[in-house]
Amino acid sequence: MSDQRTSRPDDSRLTVDGSQNLTAMKAIFDHCEDIAFDEWTFGDRFEHNVFTVHCGTLVKDRNKNHLSSTLLDASRSLAANEQLTPEFIGHYFHNQGMTSQPFKLSNSLTETADLVLEGFIALFFDGWNHSICYYTRGIEKRAVMESIGEPVVQGPREGTNESLSTNLGMIRQRVKTPKLKVEVITAGSSLKTKIAYLYLQDATDPELLLEFRSRIQGIEEYEVLGTSYVEDWIEDSSYSPFPQYRYTERTDNAASALLDGKILVLTDNSPMILICPSLFVDFFGTSEDYYVRTVFASLIRLLRLFAFFIALVLPSLYIALSTYHPELIPTVLLLTILDSREGIPFPAFFEALAMEVSFELLREAGIRLPRPVGSAVSIVGALVIGQAAITAQIASPIMVIIVALTGIASFAIPHYDMAIALRIVRFPLMIAAGILGGFGLMIGFLLILLHLTRLHTLGQPYLSSLAPIKFRNFRDIFVRFPLRHLLVSPRNRKLMKIRQKGS
Amino acid sequence: MKNLLLLLVVVSACFGLTGCWNKVELTDWGFVQAASLDQESNGSIRLTAHIYKPGRPSASGENTSSGKSFIDIGANGPSLLGSSSLIASELGRRLQWSHIRVLLISEELAKSRNIAELLEFFMRNPQTRSNINVMVTQGSAMDYLKIKPFIENTMGQQLLEIGRVSSSYSGRAVVTTLKNVLITSMEEVSTLSFPYLRLRPKPNPSVIMNGLAVMGAPSGRVFAIIPRANTPTVLMLKNQFNRGTLTIPCKGSAENKKASKDSFEITRLRTHITPVITRNDELSLRIGIQIEGTITELVCNDVSTATEVNEYLKRIRDTVSNDVSDTLRLLQKEQADIIGVGNSICRMHNRTWKRWGPDWPRRFAETTFSVDVKVVLLNTGTITGKKT
Amino acid sequence: MERKDKDKLDTLQMTCLMIAYTTGSSIVFIPNSISEVARSTSWLSMLISFSYGIIVLFCVLYLHRAHNGVSLIEYSRSLIGNVLTYFLSLPLILMLFFSLPGVVAGIGEFLSSVMMTETPGFVFDSLIFMIAAFTVRSGVKVMARMFVLLVGIMLALTLLVLLMAIPNYDPLYLLPFFSNGIRPVLHGAFISAGFPFGEIFLFSMVFPFVRGNGKMASVKSMYLAYGLSGSVLLLSVVCNLMAFGPATGTLKYSLYSLASVIQIADFIQRIEAIVVIALITGSFMKACIFLFILNQIMVKLLGLKDENTLVYPISLVSLMLSLTMFRTPAEFTKQVYTLWPFTVIFIGGAILFLLAVISLFKQKNRTSSAKG
Known part of the structure; x- marks a missing residue:
């Protein structure tokens, strides 16, 4: 028996001999217990053999008897006295005779095997070297429900499933x-x-x-x-x-x-x-922006931009200001910070790093906690840990506030991937601020900006609309203009252009 | 992959090779809130730094101790930088000058040394900002930093606030910053006035504004003190009078100190001094003052009819003119041109200034002037214009 | 390898490059050295040198149009021959090897004298050179895209600071005019004609990268951009004069000092950080453009195929120069404010005018021979 899997489809043809086909198919699906082989006969004296192959786990509706409908369809074209034979059936199907369901013909073993694995049911007639395959897939799929990661307050809740x-x-x-x-x-x-x-x-x-x-x-x-x-x-x-x-x-x-x-x-x-x-600017908008009113949508987008900067910069700014540039903090605020930092054993950089890392740990752990326990533990746990850290004077209150603000701000970014990017980039910025203060922070920013400007996505510059700057697109980036401006351009810009050209 | 390796090498180099030279934790600084300069008996200068002492963090819920929230440390070094490093070694922390509010100079020191030279250290230091207030104190400046502030954390803050309120709301003080010192030292007529403080020991030690100390070129020393009574008028002449109270004696009782007086609150005051160069190359000043204000105390006469109002306004005008004349004569006697006439002539009549510049103080002392006051009464408060 | 037209910069990007180039590092140091000599009439010096700059810009744009958008080296080759071009470009290269380290040394000195006093200068210089080298290696398009944003930030912050300082201004400080005659004003004009206005002649190496192959979409916007940077600098000078009066000449970093005196409503104070951001950004951009110009000159002279080969070596050499060129602040002052203007006007300007005149004659000959 040749190895069916590695040979090309042309090499493994079905033969006219039904039992040889059966043996061949059984050999392909050796040890596949969920593939069901059924043998049938038809004809006046039950002289014609048929066998069907289908994957039991993929096919839901086994009551539809494809075999009998095939025979019925073919026999409609029979003349008065003709008998139904496999050759006739083959003839019928080769001529694209009408059947109640769409079918596929195949004369290759591997192709038929692939189709069976796709959820088709294959009928093999003894005396015909083709197999007829009907689509019968009906496995259970998850229902169409709201996407968990992208909830909205107002708007459709249709999410994709795995099919x-x-x-x-x-x-x-x-x-x-x-x-x-x-x-x-x-x-x-x-x-x-x-x-x-x-x-x-x-x-x-x-x-x-x-x-x-x-x-x-x-x-x-x-x-x-x-x-x-x-x-x-x-x-x-x-x-x-x-x-x-x-x-x-x-x-x-x-x-x-x-x-x-x-x-x-x-x-x-x-x-x-x-x-x-x-593009970079696409990560600041969600579909919900179009389901709420203009003014609110614009303000929320600006808030997201603000959240972006806070999440990126706040810990590094604190490190840079408190360690390198105390002259830049207003005096009254400075005296308050001094009062709270007196007695903390760690330098600001390590304190910030430790708090940030623990926050990240909390976040990762919170994903894997089982649902009933999860939210309680993360909220209360964070509060308790924060409070305990302050009481034990391991962290200063201001640091806890900063870390909390940063975490909340990063949750305000609608796309998970961009929030991850922020979390990653935040740490090198903190290190840069810890080494060279404000100057290090500036260098970090310039490097990030350079990287973003150089980055291309599918050939387009990543910061398109910002760099190269296109003022027309600003209508939908940081604010959202009323839809009657947006629906004309830039969204359907190309469509409108082509329609104008055409008409 | 190569880029990643390169990046790693660079990053580790950054870690290993940089020394984080400027990295100083907040808790390693001593934040100076005020400083004072005094003359020691052997002629050297004593620098006293008024440093903020942070309280314990009150996370555990207890209230922090009611101790002082500041420390005074003084040192007698060869120069101001030397003194500050002596102070730092005594404190155990480096001194951070960027949050200093007030600089006090004792009268003795201000009269014997060039102030601009004294303040050089502060002007050149990158940490200090140029809006530090400078004040001259009666007696030793150190004592002013030792007393306990009423509400604020440190004396530095309190003195700053005293200066601000006095200047904005009562017209009793000027606000002179380091920037003013720097600019004035480069002007043609380098005369500058500082607030002059006095310490009142009983019942609670407190600091009050007691006039102006005037510093002049070329010596840069303080050479005159303007008494407290004349200070509001000086401010009027400098066009820096924001709000303040004017006390008007009743008619005929100007000499009687115990007689009742009306008081008038000035909400807006504008002065225009126009120098007029007469034909015989002499200077005459035309001083025009416009006042707007409200009545705050009315005991002498009614102010309800038009004639009564005019009477009242005339009394105000007379009072102000007299005050201005008296003060100007005082200034002329001291040859202290703190109202900026010289600089104004330098700007507007540059060629004349080239002739007059060298002996300007004498010329200022011989200037004639005329005063013209206009008063507008806005309202009489919540009671009508009948006297109570 | 010829660039396609669409790979070149458009008008907005080129104008932003020009603004970055002119305003970049000068916003830090203006008007210190000028007001030292010209005192309250410094703004007039700026106007005079600005008009000199306009003339230079006019020549540069004329040459750009007349030679269909090729760079300085290329059209000087066609005008005066290969050998003379090598000869003439030697002073240009040397000038750039002075000004590039000068810009970076300036910003390094600013940071270490004002903000971070204990950090040695080489840290600032080397980091700026590193990023500048990365930026130039990414190509002129990436650079231009970045700079549009950075120029916007720089101008916005500068204008914000100048606006917020309004309570500190006293217009009377602008008088007296001509307290010492016209000579100090001319001296001030000489200084500012070197730095920054006269340096625009080097931009003839950058113009080839704009779209149009010589026929620029909008020549007017180039003049407008130059005018904008001139006005910003002039505004900065005037505001500094109004705030500090006769003391303007003694403050080394005027805009920074201006930002430090701003105090609004008792909580907006100490915003020097804003100015520092603007200054670092501006100097960084100028250093990038200088590096780019120097790289282009060398590439065009030596006929290199890969334009990025020499960027790292040039940066390294410039880094070494920036650390060793100025031993004392006095040397910095003398070289930047006395020798450099002389070089820019009489060598750079001379080269440019010479090429322009030759080009004009050649045009006339060509038209007259075509007619006759």
Whole structure:
């Protein structure tokens, strides 16, 4: 018996001999107890053999008898006295005779085996060297519910689940134009994951698409478990702490990204949708901004910007000011800080570092605590630890306040990836401030700015709209102009241009 | 990968090679809130630093002790920098000058040394800011730092606030900062006035403003003290009078100290001094003062009809004119041009100044002047204009 | 390798580069040395030297247009030949090897005399050179993108400080005019024509990177940008004069001292940090541009293919120079405020005017020979 897995599909053909096919299929699925083989016969004198192969765990509805419907459909074209034979059936299906369900014909063992693993049911007729496959997949999937990481107060709560077809369907439901193109790649020989990328034809920059296509080439050989694997494959700089693509699990986010001309990547068995490319300024907006009113949305965006700076800078600023530049602190504040710092054994830098690290530990631990215990422990624990540290005079009250403010500010950043980036970058800044004070902080900032300016995402400069500066886009970055300005431009800018050209 | 390695090498070099030279913990500094300069008997200068003493952190809920929140340490060094390092070695912490509020100079020292030279150390030091207030004290300046402040933490803060309130709300003090000293020392007429403090020992030791000390070029020493009574008028002439009270004696009882007096609160005062150069190359000053204010005490006459109001305003005008004339004569007697006439002539009539510059004090003493006061009454308070 | 037109800078980015170049490090030191000589009429000196700068800018833009946007080295090659170009560019290179370390040494000295007194100067200098080298190596597009943001920050902070100090201004300090005649004013104009206004002639190495290949989209905006930086500097001079009067000449870092006297409502005080940010940013940008210009001159002279080869060596040499060039503050003053203006006006300006005149004659010959 030849090794079916390594041979190319052309080499392993089905034969006319049914029992040989059966043996071959059984050999492929050797030790796969969940693959069910059923043998049947039909005909006046039960002379024709049929066997079906399906994966019991993937197929939900076993009561639909595909076999009998096949026979029924074929027999409708029988002439009055003809008998139903496998050759006739083969003839019928080769001529694309009408059946009650769509079918696939295959004369290759490996292809049929793949289809069975996809959830198809394969019918083998003795005397015909093809197999008929019907789609019957019906495994339990998670229900469509609100995405946990992206809750909103007002707005749709439709989140993606692990089924690619459901997700694609939900997106199609929002973007009802044939210009929404969906292209599918299959990756990996063991996982055979389907990767789908979507784009809106006239909204996406053709060069962007070209760049994306050239990058995603070659991924077919790799085992892709989820969308993050795709991200790693196509990103410009894996070592940069800043994320170059965004994730979302909400379909309205995905739809608006499509309108902006971005490319979406979805993977089977992963609910995360990858939005590429994602610019730095995109990380400050959420879909909820468009569901609340203009003034409030603008103020909240400014608050997020403020939170960004606080989360990045506050501990380093405290270290720099208290250790290197006490002359810059207003006198009254300084005397208060002095009172609270007298008696603390550690220098400010180590104190800040220790408090920050413990906060990070608390945060990581809080993710893994079981739900009923988790929130109680993290809140009370943080309070108790903070208070205990102050009483034991290991930390000064002002340091606890700073660390708490920083933590809260980093929660205000809507995208998890960007918040992680902030957490990472904060520590080198603290070290720089601890070594050279205000000057070190400035050097750190310049280095970060240089890095961000050099960074590209899918060929576009990462800080687009800020550097190179485009004032037109400012309408939707730090403030949000009323929607009637935004819906014309920049969101659907390309679409509008093309429509104008066309009409 | 190579870039990452390079980065690691650079970062570890940063750690190993830098010495964090300027890194000083907050608890290693002694924050000086005020300083005083005194003349020692052997001619050297004693620098006393008034340093803030932080209280214990009150995290445990107990109240901190009611001890003093400051320390005074003095030293007698060869120079001010030398003195400050002596103080630092006595304290055990380095001195941080950036939060100093007030500099006190004793009268004896101010009269014998050039003030600008004395303050050189503070002006050049990068830590100090140029808005430190400078005051001259009657007697030894050290004693002023020893008394316990009423509400504030340190005497430095208290003295600063005294100066501020006196200057803004009662017109009894000027606010002179290091910046003023620096700029005035470069001006053509380098005459500058400092607040003059007096220590009142009983019943509780407290500090009061007692006039102005005038420093002049070229010696840079204090050569005159303007008494407290004339200080508001000097401020008026300098156009630095913000708010203050004017006491107007009743008609005919100007000499009687025990007679009742009206009082008038000035809310706005503007002075314009126009120098006029007469034909025989002499200087005459035209002083115009515009006052706005409200009645705060009314005991002499009613002020309800138009004639009564005019009478009242005339009394104010007379009082102010007399005060201005008296004060100007006093200034002329001392040859103290602290109202900036000389600088004004230098700016506006530069060529004339080139001739007059060298013997300006004499010329100032011989200047004639005319005073014109205009008063506007805003309101009479919450009671009508009838006297009580 | 020719750059594609779309890879070049657009007008806004070029104007920001120009503002950074002119205002960059000068905002720190203005008007110290000028008011030392010209006293209360320093602003007039600034106006005079600004007009000199406009003339130089005009020549630079004319040459840029006349030679279809190639750089100084290239059109001097076509005008006066290869050998003479090498000869003429030698003083240019030496000038840049003075001014680049000078800028960085200046900011290092500022930081160590004002903010962090115990830190040795080499720390500041080496870090600034390191980042400048990284920035220049990233290419002119990245540099321009960054600088648009940084220039905005620098100008905003400067203007904020000048605005907040309004209670400290006394316009009478601007009088008297001409207390000592016209000579001090001209002396002040001479100093500021060297630093910063006259240095614009080196920008002829940067203009090739703007879009248009000689036909710039908006020449007017270049003049406007230059005017903006001139006005900011002039405003700074005037405000410093109004705040400090006759003492302006004794303060080494006027804008910093101005920021330290700001006190509003009793809690906005000690905002010198804002000025320090603006100053470091400005000097950093200027150092980057100088490094870029020097790199470009060498690349074009030696015909190198990879433009980034020499950046690190030049930075290292300049770092060494910045640490050793100025032994005493007096030397710094003499070299920067006496020798450098002379060099900029009479060598840099001379080279530029010479090339402009030759170019004009060649144009005339070409048109007359085309007609005749």
